[in-house]
Every structure is written in C-alpha cells, then in structure tokens.
Amino acid sequence: MKVIDLTHTIKVDMPVFPGTDQPKLDSASTLEKDGFRETLLTMYSHTGTHMDAPYHVRDKGMTLDKFPADKFVGKALIVDCSDLKEGDTIGISYIDKYKDVIDKAEYVIFKTGWEKYWNEQKYFGNFPVIDEEVADYLIKKGKKGIGLDVISIESISEEELPMHHRILKNNLVIIENLCNLDSVGDNLFTFCALPLKYENSDGASVRAIAILD
Numbered sequence: 001m002k003v004i005d006l007t008h009t010i011k012v013d014m015p016v017f018p019g020t021d022q023p024k025l026d027s028a029s030t031l032e033k034d035g036f037r038e039t040l041l042t043m044y045s046h047t048g049t050h051m052d053a054p055y056h057v058r059d060k061g062m063t064l065d066k067f068p069a070d071k072f073v074g075k076a077l078i079v080d081c082s083d084l085k086e087g088d089t090i091g092i093s094y095i096d097k098y099k100d101v102i103d104k105a106e107y108v109i110f111k112t113g114w115e116k117y118w119n120e121q122k123y124f125g126n127f128p129v130i131d132e133e134v135a136d137y138l139i140k141k142g143k144k145g146i147g148l149d150v151i152s153i154e155s156i157s158e159e160e161l162p163m164h165h166r167i168l169k170n171n172l173v174i175i176e177n178l179c180n181l182d183s184v185g186d187n188l189f190t191f192c193a194l195p196l197k198y199e200n201s202d203g204a205s206v207r208a209i210a211i212l213d
Contacts, residue, residue, distance in 0.1 A: 006184075020047075049178055049205065050203055071144055072173075073194075077186075081094050105188060106143060132166065138167075148176055153174050190212075194207060
C-alpha cells in the first residue's frame with residue numbers, strides 16, 4: 001500500500017481566495033511558559049485544500065457534519081486535462097476517454113496541472129473549469145464528489161456561483177486546491193478527504209490522500 005498526500009500545507013503566507021484573510025497560526029502556549037505547545041488557528045472554513053458542502057451556497061443545503069463519514073471515502077479516478085490552456089473548458093470528451101473506468105469511480109478528480117502556479121498570481125487567473133455537460137453527467141451517475149487542482153470549480157468572476165449551485169444541490173461535495181495529482185497515476189484508487197467536523201459546516205479544510213493498492 002502506498003499513501004500519497006494530496007493536501008497543501010496551511011501556513012500564514014499561503015494563497016487564499018480573493019477577499020478572504022490568510023490564516024493565522026499564533027502560539028497560545030509554549031514549552032517555556034506552560035510546559036506544552038498549543039497553537040491558536042484562525043482561518044476561513046474554505047482555506048487551502050478544502051471541501052464545499054451544499055450549505056455553502058444553499059439555504060437548506062446539507063452541512064458536512066450531517067453527512068455520514070463514508071461520504072468522504074471512495075474509489076476515485078483522475079482525469080488528465082493538463083493539455084488544456086488558460087481559459088479552456090473541460091468538456092465531455094475528457095469524460096469519454098475514461099468512461100468505462102469513471103463509471104466505477106465514486107469521486108472524479110480533474111488534473112489541470114494548475115497547481116504549479118500555487119505560489120503565483122496566475123493561480124487566481126483564467127484556470128480551466130468543467131462545463132455543464134460534464135457536471136450533469138457526474139450528477140446523473142450519482143458520484144459522491146468532484147475534485148480539482150484549482151481554487152474553484154468555476155471562474156472566480158462568476159459571482160452567482162451557478163456551477164456550485166448545480167452540483168451542490170444534488171448533494172455532491174466539491175474538493176478544491178488538491179495537489180500532487182501527478183503522483184497518483186491513471187488507475188482507480190482509494191480517495192479520502194476528511195473534513196474537520198464542526199457544527200453547521202458550510203465547508204472545511206481537509207487532509208486529502210490517495211491510497212494505492
């Protein structure tokens with residue numbers, strides 16, 4: 001068994017969605033003063049590699065704490081879209097390439113290669129996003145969730161968040177800001193993305209991993 005970490009490290013100078021604050025990691029207790037170390041974490045619920053709940057955009061949407069734990073574990077497949085250029089859209093042809101295997105997957109993860117811009121302003125630019133046909137296909141197939149190595153499942157300029165609404169109203173979850181997808185390969189694997197369990201969670205940072213047999 002091989003375990004691959006798909007998670008960006010949370011730190012004070014990390015990229016965050018425009019308009020939100022970067023996380024703060026303050027020393028609350030020290031060895032010298034208290035005999036132990038403890039850190040006060042202050043951050044938004046959608047910091048770093050994180051999961052969106054239906055409640056993120058929908059008034060009566062499901063919160064992450066209400067999902068059973070098995071929602072966050074499942075067979076997954078990475079769809080390689082790294083040939084796309086800035087501003088391109090992930091269309092149904094990418095699904096067609098993997099169709100037989102995708103039908104066996106509970107999570108579908110799109111690898112755009114955009115993580116290479118993680119520490120650059122371009123990361124917030126015109127990254128590739130899925131189109132409506134792809135979203136509808138994955139919804140129809142009853143997937144548990146959709147993952148990407150970009151900061152949002154749709155363009156940052158989309159103020160009404162139509163793709164979030166389209167997907168989340170069907171109780172799929174969305175995992176954004178994944179990384180290290182090049183290390184996983186093209187076969188089915190076990191995907192785990194466990195969110196922090198807090199009350200009425202609209203989203204949460206996750207520790208996402210790939211488990212290869």
